[in-house]
Amino acid sequence: MAFCNSCGAPLEPAARFCPKCGKGAPVSAAPSTPASAAAVKPAQASSAVKIVLIVVAVIIGLGILGMVTSAFFAWRIAKHTHISSRGDKVRVETPFGTVESTQNSDEAARNIGVDVYSGARALKSSAGAVTFGGMKTAGAEFETSDPPEKVAEFYKQKFPGAMVSTQGDDQYSIVSNEKNRVVTINIESQDGKTRINIANVTGKPSDQSQ
The missing domain is CATH 3.30.2030 (TBP-like)
Incomplete structure (x- = not known):
């Protein structure tokens, strides 16, 4: 609780003047809030890793496409043999x-x-x-x-x-x-x-x- 600096009367938290002597109520310092630590950015995958993953995906895709194509031609040859x-x-x-x-x-x-x-x-x-x-x-x-x-x-x-x-x-x-x-x-x-x-x-x- 705050008190008047002049007469010592108790003051309400929201009071701006002392109800007894009329002096202005002292301004209480707002509790300081500790500065929040800077947000840490999530680690990002390096461009080299991304390139490797893309290359691997392309190789896998080509392999699957090659197998499908080979199977198709083998089926065509067998059908016409x-x-x-x-x-x-x-x-x-x-x-x-x-x-x-x-x-x-x-x-x-x-x-x-x-x-x-x-x-x-x-x-x-x-x-x-x-x-x-x-x-x-x-x-x-x-x-x-x-x-x-x-x-x-x-x-x-x-x-x-x-x-x-x-x-x-x-x-x-x-x-x-x-x-x-x-x-x-x-x-x-x-x-x-x-x-x-x-x-x-x-x-x-x-x-x-x-």
Whole structure:
């Protein structure tokens, strides 16, 4: 409670003058309020961290998009792929081309389009043909008991303009590049026999065909 400075009479808290002597009431100092501490700003993520998070999010997004795209194309390819078989022949038709394989060695020898060395035996499950973009590749593997140099001489006569390379005395590579046709013949000794691998590529890319 406040008191008058002149007469000592008690004063009401809201009184501006002393009710007894009429003097002005003393002004009481308002209790000081301690200054509030400055608000601490929350820590902010650095720009480097933000960039890293953005990059990670982009990588994850691209990965998911890539998986979805791959699955879509795989589904499209599977949907348009047809497999048929007849006897020893299997035919696979895809949006990119056709693949044929046969286990009939005699048929492989007939379809390869290159003369087979006399007496050579076609190996089973080693013949096939691939058609892609207007080009067809037929290949087969044969075996004979004659030495490699004798087989190589036979094909040198069949393809006199071919490029011939050798490795040692038992490996030969013969490549004949003709118009719209490339024939590759690899001859090598294996397990006491002579293996003959023949590949015949015919046709030309579809974008160049008329």
